[in-house]
Amino acid sequence: MQSPPHKVPCMQAADEQQLILQAREGDHEAFGCLVERYMKQAYNIAYGFVNNHHDAEETAQEAFIRAYQSMSSFRGEAKFGTWLYRIVMNLSLNRLEQTRKRRERHMDNPDIGKMIAESDHSGEVDVTGHIERALHELPLLQRATVILRHIDGLSTKQVSRILRCSEGTVKTHLFRGLEKMRAKLQYLREDGI
Amino acid sequence: MRGHAKIRRALYEYVQNELTQGERETVEQHCQSCARCTEDLTRVMTALALVKKPGTTPGDQRTPEYWSTFASGVEQKIRRRQHAGRSARHVGEHVREFLLFRRRYVKAALGTVALALVAFVVWQRSISPEQSEYTESAVAHATSADSSRDRMNQYLRKSKALLVGIENMKTVEGRPIDLTAERKASRALVNEARYLKQQPLGLHSVQLMNDVDKILIELANTDETGGPPHVEMLRGGIRQENLLFKIRMAENSARFVNARATSN
Numbered sequence: 001m002q003s004p005p006h007k008v009p010c011m012q013a014a015d016e017q018q019l020i021l022q023a024r025e026g027d028h029e030a031f032g033c034l035v036e037r038y039m040k041q042a043y044n045i046a047y048g049f050v051n052n053h054h055d056a057e058e059t060a061q062e063a064f065i066r067a068y069q070s071m072s073s074f075r076g077e078a079k080f081g082t083w084l085y086r087i088v089m090n091l092s093l094n095r096l097e098q099t100r101k102r103r104e105r106h107m108d109n110p111d112i113g114k115m116i117a118e119s120d121h122s123g124e125v126d127v128t129g130h131i132e133r134a135l136h137e138l139p140l141l142q143r144a145t146v147i148l149r150h151i152d153g154l155s156t157k158q159v160s161r162i163l164r165c166s167e168g169t170v171k172t173h174l175f176r177g178l179e180k181m182r183a184k185l186q187y188l189r190e191d192g193i
Numbered sequence: 194m195r196g197h198a199k200i201r202r203a204l205y206e207y208v209q210n211e212l213t214q215g216e217r218e219t220v221e222q223h224c225q226s227c228a229r230c231t232e233d234l235t236r237v238m239t240a241l242a243l244v245k246k247p248g249t250t251p252g253d254q255r256t257p258e259y260w261s262t263f264a265s266g267v268e269q270k271i272r273r274r275q276h277a278g279r280s281a282r283h284v285g286e287h288v289r290e291f292l293l294f295r296r297r298y299v300k301a302a303l304g305t306v307a308l309a310l311v312a313f314v315v316w317q318r319s320i321s322p323e324q325s326e327y328t329e330s331a332v333a334h335a336t337s338a339d340s341s342r343d344r345m346n347q348y349l350r351k352s353k354a355l356l357v358g359i360e361n362m363k364t365v366e367g368r369p370i371d372l373t374a375e376r377k378a379s380r381a382l383v384n385e386a387r388y389l390k391q392q393p394l395g396l397h398s399v400q401l402m403n404d405v406d407k408i409l410i411e412l413a414n415t416d417e418t419g420g421p422p423h424v425e426m427l428r429g430g431i432r433q434e435n436l437l438f439k440i441r442m443a444e445n446s447a448r449f450v451n452a453r454a455t456s457n
Contacts, residue, residue, distance in 0.1 A: 028268055035264040040252035047251035064267045131244055171202035182240035
């Protein structure tokens with residue numbers, strides 16, 4: 001008979017494998033430790049895609065819930081973080097698609113007042129907004145690579161695991177994505193902003 | 194590390210200072226002799242200058258209180274979903290248990306359903322006598338309609354005979370005419386018209402009876418020894434209303450209806 005894994009206090013630098021085993025057994029406290037370890041990074045990745053705090057929170061929390069529900073299918077071939085970030089990315093892309101469809105549905109009846117209010121920034125140039133727009137105009141894989149590798153600072157190896165492609169492909173997508181963004185944002189440099 | 198493609202792929206890590214010393218030297222040596230890769234390096238540096246990593250991550254913009262409740266929020270959601278799933282499973286289990294172990298109640302429920310079915314069938318049958326009553330009344334109604342039609346036909350025939358008699362009556366100036374029989378017949382026809390007007394007859398029939406009534410009432414009210422002027426007045430009324438023509442038309446119409454009813 002297999003002995004149950006002994007409990008590890010959350011605040012200690014517990015072994016991740018130990019926490020995963022306990023979480024698989026239904027230990028909420030152990031899973032809570034995993035949440036605390038990865039919540040900020042999961043949130044940042046979600047934000048990179050969905051670009052607002054509310055959706056980022058919803059997406060990150062949903063990713064943890066899905067991870068908990070699928071713990072039995074986690075074989076430990078990749079790191080828990082890589083597996084979780086992949087869930088975050090998929091959920092973020094789903095949410096983006098839903099938002100796009102919703103926006104298309106309401107395109108016939110745009111809120112003109114809101115659009116004017118959003119466009120009026122009292123003369124200030126929102127550089128972050130320009131960068132975000134340029135980022136979201138990139139093709140999916142290039143966008144994902146720039147967000148995960150450059151914005152969120154994951155390693156090339158991690159990104160290749162999340163996107164399920166080779167490290168060379170990650171580097172190529174990153175180079176192309178950055179090159180496109182440079183071309184799109186060149187005017188900011190020329191305007192001296 | 195040779196070839197433009199490989200160098201290009203390493204440029205990001207070169208600028209971010211993530212390469213080993215050996216890899217860095219390879220990139221630098223290549224770029225010294227390759228204008229294309231040098232240009233790519235400049236582009237990557239420009240891109241990274243534009244797309245700066247934000248000083249604070251989105252997560253840093255949230256308060257420590259927010260992060261202290263994040264994990265508990267996830268846990269609550271997990272528990273809520275587990276509870277919802279469990280509730281659905283429990284309902285299914287309760288139903289199964291009820292069916293398996295509460296046979297007495299199941300039998301009672303089935304008995305109730307059977308009783309309800311029997312009651313329904315009885316109710317359906319109880320409706321049938323009402324339906325037969327309805328049918329009888331409909332038959333009676335149809336019969337009375339038939340008899341009204343017959344009486345109407347007789348009324349028309351008798352009225353026509355009376356009016357034709359008036360039309361053909363020989364009158365001699367200054368000699369009284371005995372209209373006793375005509376007055377009697379006209380009173381009988383006026384009474385018959387009163388009855389017929391209460392029957393379900395067509396509007397045209399009623400109108401015709403009203404027109405005929407005017408003459409018949411006039412005839413019924415004449416003196417027993419009404420003179421030729423009186424008869425002439427009646428004849429004038431018959432012609433003015435074109436009564437004989439109307440009666441013939443009504444008779445023809447009635448004959449047509451009867452023939453159609455017989456053929457059906």
